[in-house]
Amino acid sequence: MTAINSATDRNQAASLKPLMHLVASDMQAVNQVILDRMQSEVPLIPELAGHLISSGGKRMRPMLMLACSRLIGEPRDIHYKLAAAIEFIHTATLLHDDVVDHSDLRRGKRTANNIWGNGPTVLVGDFLLSRAFEMMVESGSLRALEILSNAAAIITQGEVDQLVSQYQVETDEARYLSIIGAKTAVLFAASCRIAAVMAGCSKDKEQSLADYGQYLGIAFQLTDDAIDYMSDSQTMGKGVGDDFRDGKVTLPVILAYQRGEKADRDFWREAIEGRRVADSDLDIAKILLVNTDALSDTLERARLYGEKAIQSLKAFPDGAVKEALIEAVEFTIARAY
Amino acid sequence: MTAINSATDRNQAASLKPLMHLVASDMQAVNQVILDRMQSEVPLIPELAGHLISSGGKRMRPMLMLACSRLIGEPRDIHYKLAAAIEFIHTATLLHDDVVDHSDLRRGKRTANNIWGNGPTVLVGDFLLSRAFEMMVESGSLRALEILSNAAAIITQGEVDQLVSQYQVETDEARYLSIIGAKTAVLFAASCRIAAVMAGCSKDKEQSLADYGQYLGIAFQLTDDAIDYMSDSQTMGKGVGDDFRDGKVTLPVILAYQRGEKADRDFWREAIEGRRVADSDLDIAKILLVNTDALSDTLERARLYGEKAIQSLKAFPDGAVKEALIEAVEFTIARAY
Numbered sequence: 001m002t003a004i005n006s007a008t009d010r011n012q013a014a015s016l017k018p019l020m021h022l023v024a025s026d027m028q029a030v031n032q033v034i035l036d037r038m039q040s041e042v043p044l045i046p047e048l049a050g051h052l053i054s055s056g057g058k059r060m061r062p063m064l065m066l067a068c069s070r071l072i073g074e075p076r077d078i079h080y081k082l083a084a085a086i087e088f089i090h091t092a093t094l095l096h097d098d099v100v101d102h103s104d105l106r107r108g109k110r111t112a113n114n115i116w117g118n119g120p121t122v123l124v125g126d127f128l129l130s131r132a133f134e135m136m137v138e139s140g141s142l143r144a145l146e147i148l149s150n151a152a153a154i155i156t157q158g159e160v161d162q163l164v165s166q167y168q169v170e171t172d173e174a175r176y177l178s179i180i181g182a183k184t185a186v187l188f189a190a191s192c193r194i195a196a197v198m199a200g201c202s203k204d205k206e207q208s209l210a211d212y213g214q215y216l217g218i219a220f221q222l223t224d225d226a227i228d229y230m231s232d233s234q235t236m237g238k239g240v241g242d243d244f245r246d247g248k249v250t251l252p253v254i255l256a257y258q259r260g261e262k263a264d265r266d267f268w269r270e271a272i273e274g275r276r277v278a279d280s281d282l283d284i285a286k287i288l289l290v291n292t293d294a295l296s297d298t299l300e301r302a303r304l305y306g307e308k309a310i311q312s313l314k315a316f317p318d319g320a321v322k323e324a325l326i327e328a329v330e331f332t333i334a335r336a337y
Numbered sequence: 338m339t340a341i342n343s344a345t346d347r348n349q350a351a352s353l354k355p356l357m358h359l360v361a362s363d364m365q366a367v368n369q370v371i372l373d374r375m376q377s378e379v380p381l382i383p384e385l386a387g388h389l390i391s392s393g394g395k396r397m398r399p400m401l402m403l404a405c406s407r408l409i410g411e412p413r414d415i416h417y418k419l420a421a422a423i424e425f426i427h428t429a430t431l432l433h434d435d436v437v438d439h440s441d442l443r444r445g446k447r448t449a450n451n452i453w454g455n456g457p458t459v460l461v462g463d464f465l466l467s468r469a470f471e472m473m474v475e476s477g478s479l480r481a482l483e484i485l486s487n488a489a490a491i492i493t494q495g496e497v498d499q500l501v502s503q504y505q506v507e508t509d510e511a512r513y514l515s516i517i518g519a520k521t522a523v524l525f526a527a528s529c530r531i532a533a534v535m536a537g538c539s540k541d542k543e544q545s546l547a548d549y550g551q552y553l554g555i556a557f558q559l560t561d562d563a564i565d566y567m568s569d570s571q572t573m574g575k576g577v578g579d580d581f582r583d584g585k586v587t588l589p590v591i592l593a594y595q596r597g598e599k600a601d602r603d604f605w606r607e608a609i610e611g612r613r614v615a616d617s618d619l620d621i622a623k624i625l626l627v628n629t630d631a632l633s634d635t636l637e638r639a640r641l642y643g644e645k646a647i648q649s650l651k652a653f654p655d656g657a658v659k660e661a662l663i664e665a666v667e668f669t670i671a672r673a674y
Contacts, residue, residue: 040494040497041494042494042497042498042501044497044500044501045494045497092463096459096460096463099455099456099459100455100456100459100460101456118436118437118455119436119437119438119500120497120500122433122436122437122459123433123437123493123496123497123500124493124497125463126429126433126462126466126489126493126496127490127493127494127497129463129466129489130486130489130490130492130493131490133470133482133486133489134483134486134487134490136486137479137482137483137486140479142474142477142479145470145474145482146471146474149467149470149471149473149474150471152463152466152467152470153464153467153468153471155467156460156461156463156464156467157377157378157379157382157464159460159463160377160379160381160382160457160460160461160464161379163381163456163457163460164379164381
């Protein structure tokens with residue numbers, strides 16, 4: 001095992017604190033832009049948007065964008081505007097996802113659609129998306145606009161793809177990785193790529209940072225998928241078993257289905273079709289996931305993608321910034337332990 | 338009455354044909370871009386988007402953009418891409434509106450949300466919006482991007498504003514005009530303004546074309562508001578009385594409420610609160626709208642905005658293009674006769 005391979009093993013108490021500390025003053029500026037730009041003459045808009053924006057999300061994507069910028073230079077005002085735009089795109093996605101999934105809870109709070117209904121939630125998502133593009137235009141960077149508009153199109157395609165496969169238990173691992181590569185990882189990749197573009201990096205370095213974001217995004221989603229069957233609502237801020245009750249086909253389910261006996265497969269098919277929603281069904285699901293090593297193998301996959309993310313940083317100089325970006329990967333995976 | 342004032346009077350058999358004829362070859366190119374760009378590896382996306390895109394909408398906004406371009410120059414490939422982007426923004430808005438309003442019918446066909454459900458409809462709307470921005474980025478025009486991202490933000494604010502006022506029968510005329518100026522007219526204005534920007538017109542001419550679009554958009558919406566209480570589902574392609582049953586406060590209702598006796602006001606309040614949804618209630622509403630001159634005054638307002646639209650063209654050279662743009666205004670209003 002190389003030194004880098006051991007990186008994701010060594011630190012199960014990994015924390016986001018070094019990353020947060022590194023970009024603390026930058027994030028103050030970004031938060032100010034976010035607060036300014038979610039305002040509107042229509043009071044319901046900042047009220048609804050603020051409900052989610054102030055609900056304690058970690059703002060991982062802006063933080064990664066700014067940390068990558070610090071790896072290769074110094075963030076400027078234009079970075080703060082683009083970081084806020086990225087967070088708006090992410091927030092719009094969450095608002096629309098919760099409508100699509102009929103979710104009632106997120107981060108331990110009632111969702112916007114649960115409080116205000118689908119209509120205002122869809123429209124405020126649209127508003128944030130438009131505001132994101134306004135800020136990107138103000139940045140004056142056509143390359144940043146290209147990367148983020150392209151990312152937004154890929155995200156929605158991944159989401160529609162997931163919606164279609166939601167009730168198909170035969171979805172295979174490759175298709176699933178392609179879905180989460182689109183719906184989750186692309187915005188991480190775009191955030192990191194933009195840092196390189198704004199610093200005028202070489203194409204190689206741009207691709208390396210994009211790879212870091214892409215692999216980290218996949219590791220992030222796979223870990224989330226596993227956690228949904230592991231933790232309780234206190235630690236996650238969302239109800240455990242949400243994916244199960246929504247009939248979401250995630251990697252743990254795909255592996256357990258592939259490896260299961262006929263009776264197991266019948267169980268999973270019924271679950272994904274929405275006919276297994278009792279707490280006792282979730283208990284059965286957890287047992288099947290453990291017995292088939294589906295959960296541990298999902299986390300092993302997450303760890304491998306985490307290693308690829310860390311490997312992607314090898315061309316960049318060692319130091320506190322790189323250490324913080326590596327520990328962010330370790331933290332992403334350590335959440336499941 | 339001036340020659341221009343009489344313009345909206347003279348031609349109640351006005352047609353869109355001159356405009357359509359003028360931009361026929363341009364629109365072939367735009368339609369090709371639209372078909373190309375709604376494709377995706379996820380088959381549900383072109384299926385759902387195509388359902389609305391091929392449902393016989395007139396594509397007014399792209400046509401106006403191209404006709405305005407022909408008033409001052411010659412459209413190029415970049416215009417076709419921007420025209421397709423404008424139609425995608427409009428289509429995304431319609432998809433989301435039908436989710437917000439729980440609409441079952443549009444242009445005489447089942448809505449996408451009625452067929453595929455809210456989830457895919459919201460996401461495909463997001464996809465079209467992202468694709469629109471991709472095309473705008475490809476145009477390379479930061480000014481076009483600025484105008485359209487700004488328009489998109491204003492549209493959503495207008496829609497949220499309308500949603501909030503939907504059940505408030507005391508909404509006044511000024512507020513209503515501000516709402517439709519945002520939710521409907523801004524995209525017309527942006528379409529016409531972009532023609533000027535791409536041709537490198539003076540600021541004055543740019544503003545004149547934007548005014549033409551803005552006033553035409555308001556005339557268009559006011560006429561639609563009146564038609565909802567006038568025609569039947571054959572002529573409109575949507576159920577008559579939709580606004581009434583949705584409790585939508587439109588200008589006819591605002592005027593009838595203001596001018597009504599106490600009993601009338603009670604009726605309207607009950608209607609807007611959703612307690613008057615029978616066919617017999619709609620019949621009562623129609624009688625009250627006629628007796629208070631609310632319908633005819635709404636159409637008179639539409640005619641005045643139509644005149645302002647035509648006035649906005651006075652700095653441009655006479656000829657077939659200007660005639661077609663004038664007749665498009667007349668057609669917009671003549672739909673109610």
